[in-house]
Amino acid sequence: MNHFPATRDAALARVAALDPEAYARSRNALDGAVSGLSPYLTHGIVSAAEVLAALAARHPLTHQHQFVYELAWRAYFRHVWGARGDAILQSLHAGPMPETAYQRVLPEDIGQGRSGVPVIDQAVRALYATGHLHNHARMWLASYLVHVRHVHWRTGADWMIAHLLDGDLGSNHLSWQWVAGTGSSKPYLFNADNVARYAPAPWHSFGSVIDTSYVALMRLAQGERPPAPAPSHDGVDPPSLLSAPPAGLATAPSAQALPGLAVPP
Numbered sequence: 289m290n291h292f293p294a295t296r297d298a299a300l301a302r303v304a305a306l307d308p309e310a311y312a313r314s315r316n317a318l319d320g321a322v323s324g325l326s327p328y329l330t331h332g333i334v335s336a337a338e339v340l341a342a343l344a345a346r347h348p349l350t351h352q353h354q355f356v357y358e359l360a361w362r363a364y365f366r367h368v369w370g371a372r373g374d375a376i377l378q379s380l381h382a383g384p385m386p387e388t389a390y391q392r393v394l395p396e397d398i399g400q401g402r403s404g405v406p407v408i409d410q411a412v413r414a415l416y417a418t419g420h421l422h423n424h425a426r427m428w429l430a431s432y433l434v435h436v437r438h439v440h441w442r443t444g445a446d447w448m449i450a451h452l453l454d455g456d457l458g459s460n461h462l463s464w465q466w467v468a469g470t471g472s473s474k475p476y477l478f479n480a481d482n483v484a485r486y487a488p489a490p491w492h493s494f495g496s497v498i499d500t501s502y503v504a505l506m507r508l509a510q511g512e513r514p515p516a517p518a519p520s521h522d523g524v525d526p527p528s529l530l531s532a533p534p535a536g537l538a539t540a541p542s543a544q545a546l547p548g549l550a551v552p553p
């Protein structure tokens with residue numbers, strides 16, 4: 289199923305359907321009223337200014353509105369990328385553990401969506417199936433990988449962007465640094481209660497390694513040895529990654545049909 293038809297009409301339809309107040313109220317929930325505009329913004333089918341103008345014509349928006357705030361984060365990450373260039377591919381400052389303490393290889397059980405932690409496995413499978421993830425799910429996945437499994441943020445960021453339909457290097461890698469604590473003042477942590485508050489039942493992870501206190505999670509983030517993972521046997525094969533665009537993309541796409549946004553099977 290193509291969740292993001294690669295046309296400008298589809299993008300404008302999402303803009304027209306967006307209710308900024310519903311977004312502000314429910315955006316943290318996986319079934320909340322999110323915009324679904326990120327792939328269209330990443331690939332230039334619509335611009336942030338165009339989206340804001342269309343919304344402002346229908347809704348009273350201030351610069352403090354949550355939707356405006358989220359677009360501003362996107363613009364900020366793009367500015368940081370423009371100013372720092374390839375430096376965003378390295379830790380901006382020290383995190384909670386020395387760089388050498390983190391693994392540089394993605395654990396197989398995570399890459400196959402069989403970590404045994406429901407929220408993580410659901411997130412990985414959704415990423416592979418749709419090429420997209422709710423922002424909260426991205427944060428959970430990044431936090432688990434870095435702070436529970438002690439995998440370096442760059443390993444996780446490179447893996448995730450390879451499967452994202454809306455992959456933007458600035459937003460992706462700097463968001464991973466924000467979670468890791470190398471681009472923010474402290475690591476982002478979450479637990480099973482947080483998942484239960486914002487995700488549907490299949491994602492709930494009570495009884496897993498994240499069913500613990502934030503104090504215990506901070507000890508893990510700061511270097512305490514994590515418990516041995518308990519992976520399941522029911523995994524999925526990661527989608528194949530292309531080293532070059534498909535032959536059908538050799539010619540420039542029109543504004544109305546951009547096959548480069550086709551969702552992976």
